[in-house]
Amino acid sequence: MLGAACERAGIAFEVIDAGHAAAASRVGAGLISPLTGRRLVPTWRFAEWREEVWNIYRYWEHELGLPLVREVKIRRFFQNEEQRGWFESRRAVPEVAAWVTDIDDHGWGLQGALQVETGRLIAALRERWQRRGQLVERRVAAEGPSAAERPPTIWCVGGTIGAVLPLPWQSSRGELVRGRIEGMDPTTVLNDGHWLLPGEAGDVRVGSTFDRDNLTLETSAAGQAELIAAAERLAGQVLQDPQGDVGLRVTVPDRRPVAGWTDPARVRGVLGGLAAKGALWAPVLAQQWCADGLVGDQLDPAARVTRFKAGRGGWGEAGE
Ligand SMILES: Cc1cc2nc3c(=O)[nH]c(=O)nc-3n(C[C@H](O)[C@H](O)[C@H](O)COP(=O)(O)OP(=O)(O)OC[C@H]3O[C@@H](n4cnc5c(N)ncnc54)[C@H](O)[C@@H]3O)c2cc1C
Numbered sequence: 127m128l129g130a131a132c133e134r135a136g137i138a139f140e141v142i143d144a145g146h147a148a149a150a151s152r153v154g155a156g157l158i159s160p161l162t163g164r165r166l167v168p169t170w171r172f173a174e175w176r177e178e179v180w181n182i183y184r185y186w187e188h189e190l191g192l193p194l195v196r197e198v199k200i201r202r203f204f205q206n207e208e209q210r211g212w213f214e215s216r217r218a219v220p221e222v223a224a225w226v227t228d229i230d231d232h233g234w235g236l237q238g239a240l241q242v243e244t245g246r247l248i249a250a251l252r253e254r255w256q257r258r259g260q261l262v263e264r265r266v267a268a269e270g271p272s273a274a275e276r277p278p279t280i281w282c283v284g285g286t287i288g289a290v291l292p293l294p295w296q297s298s299r300g301e302l303v304r305g306r307i308e309g310m311d312p313t314t315v316l317n318d319g320h321w322l323l324p325g326e327a328g329d330v331r332v333g334s335t336f337d338r339d340n341l342t343l344e345t346s347a348a349g350q351a352e353l354i355a356a357a358e359r360l361a362g363q364v365l366q367d368p369q370g371d372v373g374l375r376v377t378v379p380d381r382r383p384v385a386g387w388t389d390p391a392r393v394r395g396v397l398g399g400l401a402a403k404g405a406l407w408a409p410v411l412a413q414q415w416c417a418d419g420l421v422g423d424q425l426d427p428a429a430r431v432t433r434f435k436a437g438r439g440g441w442g443e444a445g446e
Contacts (some may be wrong), residue, residue: 130409143262151245159243217229295376296379301335321333341374354368395422
């Protein structure tokens with residue numbers, strides 16, 4: 127998304143990417159939801175950035191001639207009395223109430239959510255930049271290209287960011303299953319703690335697992351079984367042709383993204399810590415990066431890497 131924002135802003139750039147095969151963006155379902163989790167936590171910057179992110183994806187839809195973004199409704203089911211209790215205690219809070227609709231005995235509806243085909247968008251941009259010689263496929267060593275031989279580098283490396291910048295990153299591994307279920311309403315995501323996302327022509331995705339201990343990039347039998355069972359519970363039908371996938375999410379303790387130059391000379395920058403919110407945060411932060419020609423002063427102050435400070439052992443101590 128940073129490459130895309132540079133292209134739009136007319137800033138010269140080159141993407142160096144190790145191949146994208148292990149990228150979380152290839153796996154992520156691209157859901158952008160106003161509230162997340164059992165506790166209905168408002169998504170950071172959802173209300174402020176929803177229209178902007180919609181316009182960015184619509185621009186790329188037009189530019190690339192591909193369907194990329196749509197509005198979806200999320201139907202949330204109460205799994206037990208505890209969840210019903212959480213909902214009752216939160217539903218009147220203004221940031222929650224704004225998105226709640228269609229309450230009944232079994233659950234409620236969440237309005238305002240978006241879904242983006244991030245994998246499709248990135249595949250198209252990669253092909254475009256490969257054709258134009260703006261994408262080089264190789265792995266960059268953690269110390270990076272030296273400042274003497276290269277222009278400034280902004281690291282957008284997802285789960286491998288810890289090797290480059292020692293902040294208190296926290297990683298979790300997420301599995302997902304793709305398959306086919308006929309007859310689902312494509313406009314509605316079903317969620318009972320797991321979610322089922324209907325797509326085009328009977329394709330569905332179901333997710334996701336959350337594991338902080340096993341960070342290997344392989345699907346597990348238990349994870350896949352959990353998701354297949356969830357799909358069948360939510361759809362009331364068998365999931366056909368299940369195919370598993372896995373990726374890493376990365377966050378920091380305050381759960382906000384991390385962006386900006388790490389040094390006053392502006393040699394090394396970062397855009398990361400996108401957690402399970404990359405579809406919302408990445409395009410807007412990339413646009414902010416480019417708003418002043420990559421100076422970085424237009425980045426949301428609450429997302430800046432400078433909220434951490436460099437200690438004697440390097441980056442990682444809490445700053446501001
Ligand atoms: C199961 C699952 C479901 C998810 N669902 C959603 C969702 O519904 N909505 C949402 O918003 N988010 C979701 N996410 C999170 C989302 O996928 C991430 O926020 C987002 O993809 C992170 O993007 P990124 O560019 O930081 O990292 P990545 O997509 O992982 O990209 C990192 C890139 O850096 C490259 N790279 C790494 N190291 C190097 C190196 N040393 N040299 C060169 N290149 C390198 C890799 O090849 C890769 O292309 C989900 C994640 C998972 C795992």
